[in-house]
Amino acid sequence: MNYFNLPKIDLHCHLDGSVRPQTIIELAQEQNISLPSKDINEINSLMIAPETCQNLEEYLLRFDLPLSVMQTEAGIERISFELFEDAAKENVKYFEVRFGPQLHQQQGLSFKQIIGSAVKGMQRAEAQFNIKGNYILSILRTFPKDNINAVIDAGAEFLNEGVVAFDLAGAELPGFCHDVIPYAKYAKEKGYRITIHAGEQGVGQNVHDAVSLLHAERIGHGIHITGHQEAYDLVKDKNIGLETCPSSNIQTKAVNILSEHPIHDFHQDELPITINTDNRTVSNTTMTDEVRKVMEEFNLTREDYFKIYRNSVEQAFASDEVKQYLMQFAE
Ligand SMILES: O=c1[nH]cnc2c1ncn2[C@H]1C[C@H](O)[C@@H](CO)O1
Numbered sequence: 001m002n003y004f005n006l007p008k009i010d011l012h013c014h015l016d017g018s019v020r021p022q023t024i025i026e027l028a029q030e031q032n033i034s035l036p037s038k039d040i041n042e043i044n045s046l047m048i049a050p051e052t053c054q055n056l057e058e059y060l061l062r063f064d065l066p067l068s069v070m071q072t073e074a075g076i077e078r079i080s081f082e083l084f085e086d087a088a089k090e091n092v093k094y095f096e097v098r099f100g101p102q103l104h105q106q107q108g109l110s111f112k113q114i115i116g117s118a119v120k121g122m123q124r125a126e127a128q129f130n131i132k133g134n135y136i137l138s139i140l141r142t143f144p145k146d147n148i149n150a151v152i153d154a155g156a157e158f159l160n161e162g163v164v165a166f167d168l169a170g171a172e173l174p175g176f177c178h179d180v181i182p183y184a185k186y187a188k189e190k191g192y193r194i195t196i197h198a199g200e201q202g203v204g205q206n207v208h209d210a211v212s213l214l215h216a217e218r219i220g221h222g223i224h225i226t227g228h229q230e231a232y233d234l235v236k237d238k239n240i241g242l243e244t245c246p247s248s249n250i251q252t253k254a255v256n257i258l259s260e261h262p263i264h265d266f267h268q269d270e271l272p273i274t275i276n277t278d279n280r281t282v283s284n285t286t287m288t289d290e291v292r293k294v295m296e297e298f299n300l301t302r303e304d305y306f307k308i309y310r311n312s313v314e315q316a317f318a319s320d321e322v323k324q325y326l327m328q329f330a331e
């Protein structure tokens with residue numbers, strides 16, 4: 001099967017984990033930032049998380065380098081544009097990208113400037129390439145909570161004009177949802193859709209909490225509902241979209257090898273799974289690669305693929321008009 005030509009949808013991709021290495025070199029030069037190396041291969045290898053990572057925390061260390069050049073409006077706008085360009089060029093028809101505005105304030109940008117720059121880069125790419133997109137704002141679970149509402153307020157100005165959802169990302173501790181209930185509630189009241197990273201690092205209860213306490217409509221990863229019947233049943237009953245990211249899950253040791261990934265069992269049990277990249281540079285991947293890996297490992301058919309594609313359309317935080325457009329590509 002020609003995986004490159006298949007129409008694709010990516011609902012879970014981080015902007016800061018998906019920066020072109022060459023762009024890091026060029027932006028560092030423009031911004032007078034010194035890099036550990038100017039060699040593209042060296043920068044590339046510093047950004048890619050190795051298969052030997054011990055856990056998610058080690059994987060997350062790879063984000064400091066790209067974030068160093070994402071502290072200006074021009075840098076964020078360019079990186080956003082290029083990510084949508086790269087996805088469009090491998091037939092991604094719809095793309096939801098997320099990032100953490102709290103990580104882009106090292107040089108004093110306001111949340112409005114940060115979010116506005118990302119949206120502007122996306123819209124410039126939408127006008128030039130055959131792709132549609134939206135942004136998801138990720139709050140870092142390990143950060144102080146005093147500016148979360150300020151992120152939500154700033155993003156609200158772009159709601160349904162480039163921004164659609166609220167997310168929680170970063171290292172995952174058991175019970176993390178309990179401390180963030182008021183923030184998820186505030187975001188929902190403002191009109192944000194909700195997706196939450198949960199069940200990535202072994203805690204199925206976090207998925208249950210994310211759905212029951214934070215009203216998540218989708219879950220980032222969600223792998224560990226496998227060992228938690230109540231969470232599994234809740235996901236199934238409520239038709240919660242599972243944003244699976246196979247390569248990332250192997251790097252962070254959420255699963256040991258692809259054949260042990262529960263994505264196929266979920267699919268057979270008709271849970272609404274989707275296939276996504278998580279971090280194109282840090283996980284050294286593309287949508288073409290992720291789709292190929294899953295289809296070849298589990299011997300999926302073209303019919304299986306389009307079932308998953310339709311799950312992605314249904315689970316997308318896109319307008320009805322965009323969803324209708326995306327359904328035209330489904331077989
Ligand atoms: O897979 C992930 N799980 C939890 N957090 C993640 C993952 N990939 C990236 N992040 C974090 C690191 C980024 O700096 C942040 C915002 O994109 O989100």
Ligand SMILES: [Zn+2]
Nearest residue numbers: 014197220278
């Ligand atoms: Zn993620």
